[in-house]
Amino acid sequence: MAKQITENIKIKKEVEVIITPQAQKIIASSKYNMNDFKEWALKDNKISLGGNNATLFLEVMYNQNVEVSK
Secondary structure: OOOOOOOOOEEEEEEEOOOOOOOHHHHHHHHHOOHHHHHHHHHHHHOOHHHHHHHHHHHHHHHHHHHOOO
């Protein structure tokens, strides 16, 4: 029988974060700066991986396995 999963997993790891030109233009047209945006995006907003991310991961893994099998 499977164990009920109820807790988040929290990890700290160095990651590469890309701020697109579109986001930069939007922030540049406001009273806020890139540091304000980065602080919000990386500290206040946090990064969350949910079910959609898991589905995309499984699709990529499937495609890689199909290519290896050819």
